[in-house]
Structures are given as C-alpha cells and as structure tokens.
Amino acid sequence: AAGSVIKIYLRGRDLNGSITPQIGALSKLRYLDLSLNSLIDALPFSIGNLTRLAVLDFSYNEIDSIPLHIGKLKSLVHLRLSSNVLVGPIPQEIGKLTNLVTLDLSLNMLLGPIPSFLGQLKNLSSLYLTSNKIFGLLPPNLSNLSILEFFSLYQNKINGSIPTAITNLKRLIVFDLGVNNLSGQIPSF
Numbered sequence: 623a624a625g626s627v628i629k630i631y632l633r634g635r636d637l638n639g640s641i642t643p644q645i646g647a648l649s650k651l652r653y654l655d656l657s658l659n660s661l662i663d664a665l666p667f668s669i670g671n672l673t674r675l676a677v678l679d680f681s682y683n684e685i686d687s688i689p690l691h692i693g694k695l696k697s698l699v700h701l702r703l704s705s706n707v708l709v710g711p712i713p714q715e716i717g718k719l720t721n722l723v724t725l726d727l728s729l730n731m732l733l734g735p736i737p738s739f740l741g742q743l744k745n746l747s748s749l750y751l752t753s754n755k756i757f758g759l760l761p762p763n764l765s766n767l768s769i770l771e772f773f774s775l776y777q778n779k780i781n782g783s784i785p786t787a788i789t790n791l792k793r794l795i796v797f798d799l800g801v802n803n804l805s806g807q808i809p810s811f
Contacts, residue, residue: 627651633679634658646671657681657702670694681705681726693718704728704750712737712751721745728752728774735759736780741766748772752798755779765790774798784809 627648637659645654646668652675661683669678670691677700685706692701693715701722708730716725717739725746732754740749741763747770757779764770765787773791776798783806784799791797794811 629653631655632659637661641666641669643668645669648672649674651675652697653677655679656683659683661685665689665692667691673697676700678702688713688716690715692716695719696721698722700724702726704730704752706730708732710734712740712756714739716740717742719743724748726750727754730754732756736761736764736775738763740764743767744769746770747793750774751778753777757781760785760788762787764788767791769793772796775802777801779803781805783807 628650629652633655637656640663641661643666645666649671651672654675657679664687665685667689669689673694674697675695676697678698679702681702682705685703686708688708698719699721704726711734712727712732720743722743723745728750729752735758736756738761741761744766746767749770752774759782760780762785770791771793772795774796780799780802781804784804786809789809789811
C-alpha cells in the first residue's frame with residue numbers, strides 16, 4: 623500500500639514535469655530523493671503531510687518555490703534544494719525545522735538578507751547558501767550554531783564586517799565568504 627512506502631530514491635532518472643500532490647499520501651515516507659532530474663514548478667503543499675520525513679533532496683531540478691507547509695516537517699534532518707530556480711527570500715518556515723543538520727540552498731536566486739531565524743537551527747552542522755543574491759550583514763546570532771562545521775555564503779552580496787561573535791563557532795572547518803562585499807578586519811579564530 624502507498625502508505626507503507628518509507629524510501630523513494632529516483633536520483634538522476636530523467637523525470638520531468640511537476641511533482642504530484644499525491645506524494646503527500648505517503649505518510650510513512652522518511653527518505654525522498656528526486657535530485658538530478660528535470661522537475662519543475664513548486665513543491666506541492668501536500669509535502670507538509672510527510673511529517674516523518676528525515677531526508678528531502680530535490681537538488682538539481684527546476685523547482686521555483688518552497689511551500690509554507692515545509693515548516694510541518696519537524697523530523698527533517700537534511701534539506702537539499704541546491705541548483706534549482708528558487709526566488710525570493712529564504713522562507714521563514716525553514717526556521718521551524720529545528721532538527722536540521724544540513725541545509726543546502728546553494729545555486730538558486732534567493733534574494734534578501736540572511737534571516738535571523740537561521741541562528742535558531744542549533745543542530746545545523748552544514749549551511750550552504752552559495753551563489754544566490756543574498757545581501758546585508760551577517761547576523762550575529764549565527765554564532766548560536768555551536769556545532770556548525772561547514773558554512774558557505776560564497777558569491778552573494780554580503781556587506782559590512784564579519785561579527786566577532788562568529789569566532790564562537792569552534793567546530794568550523796569551512797567558512798567561505800569569498801566573492802562578497804565585506805569590509806573591515808577578519809576576526810581571529
């Protein structure tokens with residue numbers, strides 16, 4: 623029965639078109655990887671019914687928006703939406719995904735400042751926002767991400783200085799702010 627499916631792995635299968643709203647009927651689904659396809663349009667609102675989902679990977683498609691219902695996916699650990707055509711600000715509902723370990727929104731057209739709610743995602747170890755149109759200052763509360771190891775804002779429009787509070791991120795391995803409009807001193811880590 624459809625309700626018994628726990629894993630869908632259809633990476634790189636030349637799938638195209640929109641994602642069917644019936645995907646929301648797979649209530650036991652824990653792993654959904656449809657990356658490296660040609661899927662278009664928005665993720666359906668019914669994706670919010672997949673409350674057991676731990677992995678959601680739609681990287682390398684043509685997805686253009688994230689539904690508000692994404693905030694219902696409280697079990698989500700890995701959210702990968704890189705290399706799509708996402709536009710506008712990073713949706714506030716992502717701030718409700720407090721179990722996230724990986725958030726990858728790289729290579730899209732996201733626009734706006736880095737939202738302060740990202741500083742509340744205390745389980746994040748990887749945050750990739752590379753190659754978007756994100757602008758403004760680095761919020762000091764990103765220093766709350768105490769287990770963050772990989773952080774990339776490469777090729778955006780970040781300006782101002784790097785807050786000294788960022789030096790509290792003792793587990794950082796990669797901290798990439800290249801190709802931005804930063805000024806001032808680089809704090810000592």
